[in-house]
């Protein structure tokens with residue numbers, strides 16, 4: 235429900251889980267007064283103290299500093315000395331923007347965001363607010379959407395130059411939230427290639443803190459997410475406020491703790507290499523941000539994000555659709571394969587009961603290594619003399635679906651594409667290009683490049699009849715320049731690139747709605763809510779080592795549900811860490827996401843192949859609960875030697891519990907693992923031990939987990955409700 239209470243200028247967005255309250259001050263400035271658990275009624279004077287004033291009617295810019303007012307879209311230059319959400323340079327060179335309320339209205343449902351991925355859903359109401367700066371004519375349209383039973387609001391901002399002179403926007407964040415006290419800790423996710431999304435939690439300090447990316451992708455190094463949690467907040471208890479940006483490019487997610495101990499959360503486009511020219515009549519839409527509130531700890535925050543993405547962001551076609559158990563050729567063969575070898579791998583995969591065989595890198599141009607051929611998306615006949623089509627048909631004849639790898643945003647200098655269109659690469663004329671993985675990036679901001687990408691992806695999907703596409707992106711920006719853009723718009727390139735990419739993905743997913751796209755960027759280098767709008771699963775990391783995956787997957791679930799994480803069993807010694815771990819543990823970790831294999835099954839022993847048959851049967855049997863049930867983290871690898879998580883079916887009748895111990899511990903008692911999310915009134919039978927216990931007992935006393943001696947030992951238990 236969204237109420238615009240005209241008598242006291244309040245706006246109240248409320249559903250069963252949250253309230254978000256805003257006010258229009260006497261001078262027409264839009265401020266927020268509350269975000270948290272749902273409120274039955276509002277007392278404007280009580281809420282006014284959040285803004286640091288006795289009565290809201292007293293708030294005037296002359297009397298009270300803007301530095302105290304929790305504004306919805308604060309800008310720089312008029313007296314708020316905290317970091318703002320908007321900076322625009324007017325034709326006279328000054329930067330002050332003074333936005334005042336023009337109108338507020340409630341819409342049924344949710345309008346689409348022009349050119350950007352965003353949440354959707356019919357069971358929603360949207361508040362549309364228009365603000366205007368009388369001096370420049372700049373207008374801001376703010377959209378706030380509330381879904382039933384989701385503890386979140388989503389917000390976006392669109393600027394329009396309704397004046398008669400050009401404006402240069404140099405900062406525009408999607409979300410700004412000022413909190414009335416600073417008794418919070420900050421959680422962010424940071425990392426590196428093969429070490430994506432590591433949890434960092436620390437006390438707030440005065441001033442500026444946060445994460446961001448300038449890589450041209452949301453990046454391995456940081457995730458477009460941040461959370462503020464109370465110091466005592468745990469998985470199960472305490473307040474948590476999480477923000478996530480639905481965007482895949484450069485961003486910042488920051489907190490500024492002010493002189494009044496009122497921290498300001500900001501999330502949006504990174505303004506370091508950003509500016510956008512708005513000629514009169516032009517507009518700029520920036521990405522949507524989601525803001526989740528939980529009173530039930532990090533678990534509640536994650537449930538909020540998971541429900542939001544599953545119900546309102548991931549492609550509907552795939553949310554409740556079984557994900558194929560796949561075998562990917564990359565670590566099995568790298569660039570070294572021919573048709574015969576691929577078919578032999580696929581045959582073993584089929585015999586093991588897999589659903590899909592994916593041909594990874596190396597099938598096109600003359601790509602025997604990573605120096606060449608990106609952009610030349612036609613089959614290398616030396617390796618596949620019958621073409622992609624024949625290989626795919628032969629794979630399908632084995633009862634498997636066929637999937638293919640592409641890296642459509644890239645170009646190798648040694649390619650026919652580059653020889654024909656050297657201007658299609660991102661570049662700064664006169665500067666030597668800086669290569670990474672020996673390749674350049676296509677200037678995806680260009681319409682002709684976008685058309686080429688759509689055509690080559692479409693052709694490949696048609697030729698192969700692929701049911702699955704792994705869409706990779708293996709390097710970050712260098713030489714950020716576009717031959718197609720004038721000097722005045724060069725700093726628009728990073729965002730224009732993303733708009734171009736989204737438009738290509740929109741066209742491809744419309745034309746091939748039944749193709750499952752798995753996103754990838756050198757592993758999880760662009761694992762964000764923006765990409766998940768098109769590709770419901772994402773290759774979580776190139777690192778498939780069990781112990782590394784415990785940390786990466788555990789942290790990823792803070793924001794994203796298990797179904798979104800591509801996770802595979804790979805060979806040992808592990809190709810990234812050289813660690814040797816038991817097959818059972820690799821299986822246990824991979825079961826935590828959309829499941830598959832990244833190895834050559836022909837190199838396994840007969841006993842291991844038998845294990846894999848059993849594993850795949852189990853993955854199939856438990857798919858619905860594992861991937862669409864409610865997910866709970868139980869033991870954190872960031873806090874101890876053990877990792878545990880579980881998924882519970884929505885009817886609470888089935889649960890899958892995973893426990894992984896890092897280092898072997900001699901002479902200890904088996905851990906009692908306190909479960910979550912079960913029905914305390916039901917009894918559950920553990921399939922593997924045949925023991926029956928009450929749901930209440932399993933959650934209070936715990937489930938006994940006898941762990942074998944040895945490093946990286948794992949236990950997976952399957953619980954079924956039984957009649958008492």
Ligand code: GLA
Nearest residue numbers: 564594595754755756757776
């Ligand atoms: C990236 C991906 C890998 C694989 C290679 C192929 O590194 O993350 O999974 O597809 O590219 O070059």
